[in-house]
Amino acid sequence: xxxxxxxxxxxxxxxxxxxxxxxxxxxxxxxxxxxxxxxxxxxxxxxxxxxxxxxxxxxxxxxxxxxxxxxxxxxxxxxxxxxxxxxxxxxxxxxxxxxxxxxxxxxxxxxxxxxxxxxxxxxxxxxxxxxxxxxxxxxxxxxxxxxxxxxxxxxxxxxxxxxxxxxxxxxxxxxxxxxxxxxxxxxxxxxxxxxxxxxxxxxxxxxxxxxxxxxxxxxxxxxxxxxxxxxxxxxxxxxxxxxxxxxxxxx
Amino acid sequence: xxxxxxxxxxxxxxxxxxxxxxxxxxxxxxxxxxxxxxxxxxxxxxxxxxxxxxxxxxxxxxxxxxxxxxxxxxxxxxxxxxxxxxxxxxxxxxxxxxxxxxxxxxxxxxxxxxxxxxxxxxxxxxxxxxxxxxxxxxxxxxxxxxxxxxxxxxxxxxxxxxxxxxxxxxxxxxxxxxxxxxxxxxxxxxxxxxxxxxxxxxxxxxxxxxxxxxxxxxxxxxxxxxxxxxxxxxxxxxxxxxxxxxxxxxxxxxxxxxxxxxxxxxxxxxxxxxxxxxxxxxxxxxxxxxxxxxxxxxxxxxxxxxxxxxxxxxxxxxxxxxxxxxxxxxxxxxxxxxxxxxxxxxxxxxxxxxxxxxxxxxxxxxxxxxxxxxxxxxxxxxxxxxxxxxxxxxxxxxxxxxxxxxxxxxxxxxxxxxxxxxxxxxxx
Ligand SMILES: Nc1ncnc2c1ncn2[C@@H]1O[C@H](COP(=O)(O)OP(=O)(O)OP(=O)(O)O)[C@@H](O)[C@H]1O
Ligand SMILES: [Mg+2]
Numbered sequence: 001x002x003x004x005x006x007x008x009x010x011x012x013x014x015x016x017x018x019x020x021x022x023x024x025x026x027x028x029x030x031x032x033x034x035x036x037x038x039x040x041x042x043x044x045x046x047x048x049x050x051x052x053x054x055x056x057x058x059x060x061x062x063x064x065x066x067x068x069x070x071x072x073x074x075x076x077x078x079x080x081x082x083x084x085x086x087x088x089x090x091x092x093x094x095x096x097x098x099x100x101x102x103x104x105x106x107x108x109x110x111x112x113x114x115x116x117x118x119x120x121x122x123x124x125x126x127x128x129x130x131x132x133x134x135x136x137x138x139x140x141x142x143x144x145x146x147x148x149x150x151x152x153x154x155x156x157x158x159x160x161x162x163x164x165x166x167x168x169x170x171x172x173x174x175x176x177x178x179x180x181x182x183x184x185x186x187x188x189x190x191x192x193x194x195x196x197x198x199x200x201x202x203x204x205x206x207x208x209x210x211x212x213x214x215x216x217x218x219x220x221x222x223x224x225x226x227x228x229x230x231x232x233x234x235x236x237x238x239x240x241x242x243x244x245x246x247x248x249x250x251x
Numbered sequence: 252x253x254x255x256x257x258x259x260x261x262x263x264x265x266x267x268x269x270x271x272x273x274x275x276x277x278x279x280x281x282x283x284x285x286x287x288x289x290x291x292x293x294x295x296x297x298x299x300x301x302x303x304x305x306x307x308x309x310x311x312x313x314x315x316x317x318x319x320x321x322x323x324x325x326x327x328x329x330x331x332x333x334x335x336x337x338x339x340x341x342x343x344x345x346x347x348x349x350x351x352x353x354x355x356x357x358x359x360x361x362x363x364x365x366x367x368x369x370x371x372x373x374x375x376x377x378x379x380x381x382x383x384x385x386x387x388x389x390x391x392x393x394x395x396x397x398x399x400x401x402x403x404x405x406x407x408x409x410x411x412x413x414x415x416x417x418x419x420x421x422x423x424x425x426x427x428x429x430x431x432x433x434x435x436x437x438x439x440x441x442x443x444x445x446x447x448x449x450x451x452x453x454x455x456x457x458x459x460x461x462x463x464x465x466x467x468x469x470x471x472x473x474x475x476x477x478x479x480x481x482x483x484x485x486x487x488x489x490x491x492x493x494x495x496x497x498x499x500x501x502x503x504x505x506x507x508x509x510x511x512x513x514x515x516x517x518x519x520x521x522x523x524x525x526x527x528x529x530x531x532x533x534x535x536x537x538x539x540x541x542x543x544x545x546x547x548x549x550x551x552x553x554x555x556x557x558x559x560x561x562x563x564x565x566x567x568x569x570x571x572x573x574x575x576x577x578x579x580x581x582x583x584x585x586x587x588x589x590x591x592x593x594x595x596x597x598x599x600x601x602x603x604x605x606x607x608x609x610x611x612x613x614x615x616x617x618x619x620x621x622x623x624x625x626x627x628x629x630x631x632x633x634x635x636x637x638x639x640x641x642x643x644x645x646x647x648x649x650x651x652x653x654x655x656x657x658x659x660x661x662x663x664x665x666x667x668x669x670x671x672x673x674x675x676x677x678x679x
Contacts, residue, residue, distance in 0.1 A: 078635035094648025108635035
């Protein structure tokens with residue numbers, strides 16, 4: 001599904017390399033988690049994969065089902081099936097949430113040569129998905145993320161994911177800012193989308209989320225590299241002991 | 252201060268360019284004489300004048316040059332609105348193309364008819380609000396309009412108008428020079444929506460004087476455009492009584508030079524006024540909003556919300572002032588002017604001014620200018636929205652704050668749709 005080889009990337013504005021050779025392979029239907037200290041480059045990895053400007057790829061490759069991601073525009077990556085749930089979802093005053101969602105869904109369908117959803121079909125679908133995530137109709141009418149609480153923004157990301165039905169989902173700290181109930185709700189939303197084919201990369205600081213969304217592999221990222229990979233027990237180790245020992249191990 | 256010799260010549264040439272009205276009632280000729288005196292004292296506008304620094308008035312002073320007429324590729328503006336339609340072709344009222352000028356709660360008369368009478372209520376407004384608005388900043392093109400305009404309507408609103416009055420300014424001649432002057436008087440508690448649309452002329456000078464009595468309301472939505480080479484100088488003078496409301500919105504797309512001045516004066520307590528606009532220009536486009544709001548009463552609220560989208564070297568100007576004398580306590584004044592520059596070679600010039608002498612007021616102003624927000628653009632594209640479409644969404648979203656000032660949602664939606672069309676036609 002997602003294959004990253006020796007990916008190196010720097011900031012465009014400063015001469016500073018953030019990703020220093022990432023290797024990561026996520027197979028079909030797998031859930032991988034990335035943990036790591038603040039500033040280790042987790043969000044940067046998600047941005048470089050989804051095509052945000054401001055970064056320069058210094059080397060390496062990233063592909064989704066064999067298609068070279070790094071060569072594509074962000075919207076093309078989305079149409080290929082890549083999705084990023086943002087650590088900090090963006091507020092866009094003046095753009096209605098519904099208009100945005102419908103445009104996004106239909107743009108992707110169009111790019112893939114599929115039939116667009118008409119207004120009624122779309123509305124039916126979005127209502128059902130919103131209900132599952134306990135997002136009320138009023139929130140859908142508001143401008144994108146404007147006036148949403150931290151947790152509402154995260155739920156809105158998952159709603160977008162549910163509507164767009166991507167094949168590779170990256171969740172960047174979707175659990176931060178969620179209350180206990182919302183965390184359960186969001187995890188259920190994610191688990192409902194696990195169909196044996198769709199893959200997930202879950203970036204988190206807390207083992208708690210991984211109790212709900214059970215990962216197949218856990219990676220530890222530090223200073224722009226993946227320094228250790230293992231099973232779910234690695235997340236428990238981080239939870240109990242912090243990163244110090246792990247960092248010393250590699251040093 | 253004496254005028255420079257070349258300005259005396261320019262001023263006389265400006266006056267001579269229009270036929271001198273004659274055979275009118277006394278009130279009308281008195282108003283004309285007053286306006287001519289004002290104009291000869293201030294002289295034609297020049298670049299050196301404080302409020303003409305950002306906009307060169309030279310082209311507004313020359314006789315109209317031939318300007319291309321844009322083919323009608325859009326449905327007429329306000330087509331779906333139930334309205335009383337009044338048509339002017341090249342600035343001349345056309346009864347044959349207009350609806351019957353009768354409506355319950357409203358008395359409508361042509362300016363020429365009102366001016367032929369010796370006594371008319373319009374004498375208290377015509378040229379009077381304009382004269383008030385000449386201080387502290389002179390507005391020579393408005394004085395000129397008062398001195399020579401013979402076309403327009405005088406509208407007396409006595410109750411709640413059952414539908415909007417829509418003035419449509421059709422342009423047929425290439426080098427038309429058109430002057431229109433409308434006067435509106437709203438009695439206490441009266442309510443009217445006034446719509447204006449159409450390119451009007453190669454060079455258009457329009458003046459609107461509005462007296463809004465206690466608890467009355469005037470809603471005004473105007474579209475200017477879409478001819479590229481046309482010039483326009485417009486003035487709007489409004490005087491607001493106690494608890495009255497005035498909402499005016501202008502959308503301007505295209506036009507090589509547009510100067511829209513608004514002069515708002517609160518004379519009664521607890522009144523509300525908003526003057527707002529969205530403008531969009533590509534290439535040879537210079538658009539100027541100059542607004543002057545005076546709070547001469549207690550607890551009034553004024554809003555100025557202007558958004559300008561600029562492409563390919565286009566220029567946007569905003570000059571807005573809120574004046575709050577010491578007795579105008581509890582004033583709430585809001586002012587925002589923002590430019591969105593889609594290319595680096597565009598210019599947005601803003602001069603927001605607050606002049607406040609009262610101590611118990613809330614006044615805020617802001618002015619920003621920048622490109623499309625990259626973070627928002629990435630968010631939209633990362634969801635699969637193609638970049639150009641995402642940019643269009645953000646451009647329209649940017650203008651939306653001003654459109655939200657329009658009270659009628661159907662009219663606001665029509666404006667959104669038209670701006671959507673403009674954005675669609677003006678791409679890289
Ligand atoms: N645009 C930028 N300008 C300057 N520094 C940046 C920029 N983007 C990322 N960085 C730096 O790159 C490093 C990695 O940042 P990144 O956001 O990827 O970390 P992270 O692992 O996601 O951290 P966190 O756990 O706090 O979310 C940090 O040192 C950060 O300050
Ligand atoms: Mg991060």
